[in-house]
Structure formats: C-alpha cells, structure tokens
Amino acid sequence: MKWSDKYLKKMETEAAKEAIAESIAIKVTNLHKSFKLPTERAWGLKQAIFNRIKGVKGYKKQEVLRGISFEVKKGEFLGIVGRNGSGKSTLLKTLSQIYTPDSGSVIVNGSLVPFIELGVGFNPELTGRENVYLNGALLGFSNAEMDDMYEEIVKFAELEQFMDQKLKNYSSGMQVRLAFSIAIRAKGDILILDEVLAVGDAAFQEKCNNYFKSLHGNQTVILVTHDMGNVSRFCDRAILIENGKIACEGKPEKVTEAYMKLWS
Amino acid sequence: MILAINMIKLKDMSINSNMFSKKNRVLLSELVKTDFKLRYQGSVLGYLWALIKPLLMFAILYVVFAKVLRFGGDIPHYPVYLLVGTVIWNFFTECAQQGIHAIEQRGDLLRKINFPKYIVVVSATSTAVINVLINLCVVIVFALINGVTPSLSWLLVPLSLAELYALALGISLLLGAINVKFRDIGNIWDVITQALFYAVPIIYPISMVSQTSTFTAKIILMNPIAQAIQDIRYNMITTTTETTWGFVGVQWGLLSVAIVIAILVISILYFRKKSKHFAEEV
Numbered sequence: 125m126k127w128s129d130k131y132l133k134k135m136e137t138e139a140a141k142e143a144i145a146e147s148i149a150i151k152v153t154n155l156h157k158s159f160k161l162p163t164e165r166a167w168g169l170k171q172a173i174f175n176r177i178k179g180v181k182g183y184k185k186q187e188v189l190r191g192i193s194f195e196v197k198k199g200e201f202l203g204i205v206g207r208n209g210s211g212k213s214t215l216l217k218t219l220s221q222i223y224t225p226d227s228g229s230v231i232v233n234g235s236l237v238p239f240i241e242l243g244v245g246f247n248p249e250l251t252g253r254e255n256v257y258l259n260g261a262l263l264g265f266s267n268a269e270m271d272d273m274y275e276e277i278v279k280f281a282e283l284e285q286f287m288d289q290k291l292k293n294y295s296s297g298m299q300v301r302l303a304f305s306i307a308i309r310a311k312g313d314i315l316i317l318d319e320v321l322a323v324g325d326a327a328f329q330e331k332c333n334n335y336f337k338s339l340h341g342n343q344t345v346i347l348v349t350h351d352m353g354n355v356s357r358f359c360d361r362a363i364l365i366e367n368g369k370i371a372c373e374g375k376p377e378k379v380t381e382a383y384m385k386l387w388s
Numbered sequence: 389m390i391l392a393i394n395m396i397k398l399k400d401m402s403i404n405s406n407m408f409s410k411k412n413r414v415l416l417s418e419l420v421k422t423d424f425k426l427r428y429q430g431s432v433l434g435y436l437w438a439l440i441k442p443l444l445m446f447a448i449l450y451v452v453f454a455k456v457l458r459f460g461g462d463i464p465h466y467p468v469y470l471l472v473g474t475v476i477w478n479f480f481t482e483c484a485q486q487g488i489h490a491i492e493q494r495g496d497l498l499r500k501i502n503f504p505k506y507i508v509v510v511s512a513t514s515t516a517v518i519n520v521l522i523n524l525c526v527v528i529v530f531a532l533i534n535g536v537t538p539s540l541s542w543l544l545v546p547l548s549l550a551e552l553y554a555l556a557l558g559i560s561l562l563l564g565a566i567n568v569k570f571r572d573i574g575n576i577w578d579v580i581t582q583a584l585f586y587a588v589p590i591i592y593p594i595s596m597v598s599q600t601s602t603f604t605a606k607i608i609l610m611n612p613i614a615q616a617i618q619d620i621r622y623n624m625i626t627t628t629t630e631t632t633w634g635f636v637g638v639q640w641g642l643l644s645v646a647i648v649i650a651i652l653v654i655s656i657l658y659f660r661k662k663s664k665h666f667a668e669e670v
Contacts, residue, residue, distance in 0.1 A: 159668060169570045172570065217667070220502055221502040222498075222502045223667055238500075238501065240500045244497060247426065249426055249429050249430075250422065250425065250426075261419075262415060262503065263501065264411050264503070267414060
C-alpha cells in the first residue's frame with residue numbers, strides 16, 4: 125500500500141468517527157484478523173535463515189476473525205458467546221486495540237477499559253494498595269483518578285484491613301476479589317470483561333450480581349462468557365460467534381438457544 | 389487536502405504516541421517505582437546494594453589492575469579514573485541488558501493491555517539511570533578524597549551520560565524489537581558486550597595501546613562508548629588523558645555523536661513499526 129492510500133484510509137476512519145452517532149459506543153465494521161502461526165520450529169534465527177534459503181514460509185496463516193460487524197449502543201450490556209477457539213478473545217483484544225486488525229475498523233466512542241484478564245501486572249511482592257495503583261496506571265488512570273476510586277474498590281473487595289499486606293500473603297480468593305473490584309469499579313465509558321464473573325464465595329457472587337444489575341442502562345459493558353445464565357441475567361443483546369463470523373445476533377434467549385444447538 | 393492529511397497526522401500523534409501525555413507519564417512512573425522497589429526486595433541491605441556492588445567490583449579491578457599489573461602509568465588519580473570507567477560502563481551495559489529483554493519479560497502485560505510499548509523499555513532502563521546517579525555521588529566523594537579539584541567542566545558530564553543513554557536506548561529498542569521474534573539476540577548481545585568491554589579503554593589506559601599502534605588507539609576511540617567514557621574522565625578526573633576530540637580529531641568526535649543519533653532514530657522508527665504486532669508475537 126502506498127503511503128497516500130494509507131492516509132486516505134486513515135482519513136476515512138476519521139470521517140467515520142465523526143459520522144458515528146452520539147448514541148453509539150462501539151462500531152465494528154467488517155473486521156478481519158489473522159495470525160501467522162509458526163509451523164514447525166520456526167522460532168529462532170537458525171530456522172528463520174534455513175526457511176528463507178529453502179523458500180519455506182515457516183508459518184501458516186490462520187484466519188480468526190472473518191468479517192465481523194456490529195454496533196454497541198451506549199448503556200447497552202452486550203454478551204458475546206461462542207465455543208473455545210471461535211475468536212471471542214481475539215475480537216475483544218482487537219476492540220481493546222491490543223491487536224491491530226488486518227482490515228476493517230473499530231471505532232470507539234469514549235474511554236474503554238479492558239479486562240482481558242483480572243489483575244494484570246499484579247505483583248506478589250507489592251502490597252495490596254501498591255498493586256491497585258499499578259493496575260490502575262496500566263488501565264490508563266491517573267493517580268488522582270485512582271485516589272477517587274480507591275476507597276470504593278477496597279470496600280467492595282472487603283479487604284480494608286489487608287491493603288498494606290503484601291499480595292503474596294493474600295488467599296487466592298482475596299486476590300481475585302481485589303482484582304475483580306478494580307474491574308467493576310473502574311470508571312470508564314465502556315467496560316470489557318472476558319470470562320471473569322465466577323469470583324469469590326457465594327456471598328461475593330451475590331453482591332457482584334446485584335452490582336451488575338444496578339449498572340444496567342448506565343454503563344456500556346461487553347461481556348464474554350460461557351455461562352448462559354449470565355447472558356440471560358444481564359445482557360440486553362447477545363452475539364454468537366462461530367468460526368470467526370457472527371452466527372446469530374439478537375435477544376439473549378435467541379442467542380442462548382443457538383449456542384446450545386452448536387452441540388446437538 | 390494536504391492540510392487535512394496533516395491535521396489527521398497531528399491528531400493521531402497526540403492520541404497514540406505522545407510520550408509526554410499524562411497517562412503515559414503516570415504509567416511510566418508507576419513501572420519505574422515498581423521496578424526499583426522490587427529490585428532489592430528481600431535482601432538485608434536493600435538499596436545499599438546499589439552502592440556496595442560497584443564498590444566491590446571496583447575493589448577487585450583496583451587490586452588487579454592498579455596494584456598487581458600496574459596499568460596506571462602516568463595517569464594521575466588512577467584509582468578514581470578506574471572507578472569512573474567501571475561505573476559508566478556498568479551503566480551502559482545494565483541499560484542495554486535490561487532494555488533488550490524488557491518487551492519479552494513484560495509480555496504478559498502487552499498481551500492484555502494496550503499502551504505505548506516504549507514505556508516498558510524506558511522503565512526497564514530507568515533503574516540503571518537511578519543507579520548511575522547514586523554511583524556518581526560515590527565517585528565524587530572518592531575523587532575529592534583522592535585530591536581531584538572540582539571544576540566547572542563537571543557540568544559537562546551529564547551530556548556524555550545523555551549520549552550513552554541515547555545509545556543504550558537505541559540498542560534496546562532495536563534489538564529488543566528483534567528479540568521478540570528471535571530470542572537469539574539476547575545471547576548475541578551478551579557476547580558483543582564482552583567484546584566491547586575489551587574494546588573500550590576501561591581497565592587499561594589508552595596510552596598503552598597508542599604506544600604500540602596509534603592507528604588502533606584511534607579506532608578504539610572512535611567507538612561512541614569510548615568517546616563518552618574518556619570525555620567524562622577528562623572533564624571530571626584529569627585532563628592528562630586522551631579524548632576522541634583531541635586524539636583523533638574534532639570531525640571524528642562529531643561522527644561518533646552522529647552515529648549515536650543515527651542509531652537512536654533508526655531504532656525508534658523500527659520499533660514504532662514493529663510494536664503494533666508485539667502483542668501477538670511475544
């Protein structure tokens with residue numbers, strides 16, 4: 125591609141961004157993403173040189189997303205379901221700009237806080253408090269913003285007495301609770317959650333469920349899950365992804381049904 | 389039309405790659421703090437190791453090269469001269485070493501969160517920067533004890549440090565980006581570091597080389613690392629030492645600085661191009 129084409133393309137995206145309606149939070153258009161998977165041992169300089177000499181490519185192209193388009197409205201709770209390897213996580217990572225798409229565009233209206241995994245950057249040698257601030261900085265929050273959220277996060281996690289302890293002295297349940305509280309208390313316009321709902325004991329679960337229900341209508345959330353109960357409980361709309369394409373889209377009941385049929 | 393393109397370019401830069409945006413500064417300072425806190429975690433002496441380690445290394449070199457082999461020759465304040473050399477050399481190698489492996493080591497973060505990738509490299513090199521500043525304080529104390537008179541030329545030392553940091557950062561960005569795909573780079577760099585250690589006049593005075601071959605001495609001094617170290621020694625410890633500017637010529641000194649700038653620019657461009665795909669390759 126010539127540089128001029130590149131900039132034209134960029135301009136188109138830019139133009140599309142301006143054209144996006146106020147009520148839309150995310151607009152995904154014809155998204156394609158593929159990976160180069162190394163075939164044999166293509167790892168390392170020696171193999172790379174051999175492959176170059178032999179004319180072997182050394183990798184196989186795997187298309188993971190093959191043309192996905194959808195929109196998420198502001199305040200909408202969207203569920204994304206599909207079997208393992210269908211491309212859900214790749215889609216989320218592309219939305220979060222961790223992966224660069226091959227073609228197509230993702231337009232995000234507002235700030236996006238991705239939780240592909242809970243507690244990214246958590247370090248066992250740091251205290252709970254230090255970890256919260258580190259995690260916050262990674263998610264793009266300033267110290268002042270974290271100061272505002274800190275109390276709420278700690279309170280929600282019910283870990284008030286433990287914040288000055290090193291994380292390695294937490295039980296695994298406590299660690300997850302802290303990470304999860306950051307996730308749902310993070311003040312972003314759009315929240316992206318990948319398979320992170322089953323956390324803590326029954327009481328904490330209940331609390332999370334209630335919190336999610338209270339978010340309804342005020343917060344844009346994209347949730348990837350395998351639990352159809354969660355889809356019908358929280359989501360306004362759902363998408364089923366199969367082989368990198370949208371196989372079904374619409375009301376949670378309809379999508380849940382389509383998901384179940386995948387195995388019948 | 390052209391105006392529009394330029395505007396988009398500017399807008400694009402301000403969103404994605406402004407190194408001084410508040411968000412990026414916060415992240416950088418958090419990562420630096422974490423790195424520094426964790427470095428001496430669990431050791432009794434803690435941060436003191438940042439001081440003790442170079443002093444012990446210096447003690448070894450001093451005994452071997454100043455006392456046993458008597459490399460000092462006619463250089464005044466040779467022990468401090470040696471100490472400066474090792475401190476600066478350690479700064480350079482630590483920077484490059486940490487920087488090259490930064491992307492690979494922080495792979496877990498890159499795979500889960502989107503942020504400008506250079507932050508990881510800069511934060512990895514920051515501990516070396518903090519260390520060299522602490523160590524230079526030790527050097528100053530030793531220099532004063534040894535009878536070196538403080539002078540205004542000390543103010544030129546940060547310039548040479550900046551040059552070395554630019555070189556180390558350039559190497560980190562370039563080799564670090566290649567290292568994501570080809571892990572051999574880390575090993576190759578270790579060998580290069582060892583070779584460079586002998587190619588730079590740290591433990592031996594350059595006069596030892598110029599006695600046998602002026603040409604070899606000139607080649608040695610055209611290495612930007614040697615140029616920076618000799619400049620620091622000249623400005624800080626003693627003017628009875630050879631520098632690239634005096635020994636090879638001003639134009640060659642400028643060339644050595646130009647090489648550093650060229651490496652840095654090429655590395656930044658290469659890193660920017662490759663960093664889009666780090667998340668899937670690391």
